[in-house]
């Protein structure tokens with residue numbers, strides 16, 4: 039063991055992907071027992087740097103030192119065994135295994151040295167969950183869970199496995215406020231036990247709350263190191279993107295047209311016959327942005343799946359779109375009818391990470407919109423469309439033939455949003471449109487949403503960011519326990535009032 043002041047040092051790390059320099063002589067020094075945040079624009083190189091630390095990527099050059107001693111990991115497992123744990127931005131879970139098996143995999147507790155003691159494992163996981171208020175269904179299969187749930191599973195997994203240095207790459211992007219506080223309690227506890235946390239987030243308020251040190255990256259380089267008490271949110275944002283960020287939507291008088299979507303008596307059960315959406319009614323007019331606020335897991339996911347034809351509503355439910363009964367039609371037909379969808383789970387249902395950008399740009403649409411010249415996909419047209427998305431939505435990529443997996447998390451999000459926004463849809467169903475987007479680009483996406491509504495598009499916005507719903511929506515609804523409550527018109531209720539309904543504090547407001 040060396041006796042360095044730093045538990046971790048990364049020295050002159052350089053990593054290129056072809057022509058692109060993702061990490062350009064990065065230096066990072068992390069003190070033991072602290073929370074060290076890394077922030078920066080989408081594509082700045084944060085995840086790449088952490089992937090080098092966990093040996094998912096090999097650096098072109100540079101050194102990693104643990105406690106002052108140079109280390110060379112053989113592979114990711116080797117890094118994990120040396121005490122480096124990571125919560126990944128795009129979850130690393132086995133979709134067909136249970137939550138429980140995902141958590142213990144490779145880190146099983148043994149009886150008599152060789153028999154897996156599932157009981158002991160379960161007890162330990164349950165202890166972690168109750169101590170930090172995480173509520174995850176241990177026996178559920180991962181592919182059946184929402185993103186908010188998966189995020190909790192990833193956190194519990196890393197806590198269970200224990201590590202000296204725990205990297206959290208955007209762990210809170212869809213957590214509930216309680217989930218965030220639970221995570222922060224866990225972080226403080228871990229730090230109290232001498233563990234070290236590397237925290238990556240686009241939510242600057244959280245960064246200021248939890249960090250001891252903050253490193254700011256831009257275009258692959260470290261551009262500043264600050265202490266939380268010498269900056270505020272505005273200062274951090276401007277250090278990150280090089281200009282002032284206001285984060286205020288430019289809301290204009292809506293041009294409300296006819297009713298485009300009418301939902302009556304919508305009831306949805308999950309596969310265990312549990313009612314997730316109860317008798318929900320609402321209407322959206324063309325030109326209107328209707329926002330649904332709510333704590334994750336209140337039933338949003340099931341409303342959206344029913345609307346987009348991914349889940350069968352119960353008998354008696356009725357969904358009318360543009361005069362047509364679409365209660366039981368397929369997602370493909372929804373696309374043909376002019377309904378766009380930005381899912382919360384961009385990797386699961388938003389894109390195919392192993393396909394190229396241009397293939398993804400027309401995914402789900404090639405039949406609907408003439409991208410197909412009878413037998414062949416028109417690659418020229420698809421490439422032009424990809425260029426349009428890239429240009430308008432500032433997607434940082436090298437070439438259209440690159441795989442989506444080569445984009446940073448925020449850039450994948452911009453790609454999905456761009457694809458749906460540029461298709462001339464009549465109705466857009468958008469879930470957490472700015473998930474993982476840096477503060478500099480959020481305003482831009484908000485503006486696009488407002489512009490589309492001005493052109494007559496009806497927008498159903500479902501977001502876990504109350505601020506986002508309040509700033510953008512003409513009409514606000516609140517979902518609590520599978521039911522919709524009235525949240526007033528734009529600006530009618532305060533954040534506190536809506537927050538109260540979100541927590542079930544106004545059950546007769548309907």
Ligand SMILES: Nc1ncnc2c1ncn2[C@@H]1O[C@H](COP(=O)(O)OP(=O)(O)OP(=O)(O)O)[C@@H](O)[C@H]1O
Pocket residue numbers: 055058060078079080081082083084085086087127434435443444445446447448449474476
């Ligand atoms: N496997 C890869 N192949 C090619 N390019 C890659 C690969 N991984 C990352 N990149 C590129 O490296 C750059 C940095 O990406 P990285 O994922 O580190 O950004 P980030 O700071 O984590 O951004 P975000 O906030 O969007 O998550 C991006 O331009 C990205 O496209």
Ligand SMILES: [Mg+2]
Pocket residue numbers: 084085086127207446447448
């Ligand atoms: Mg990232």
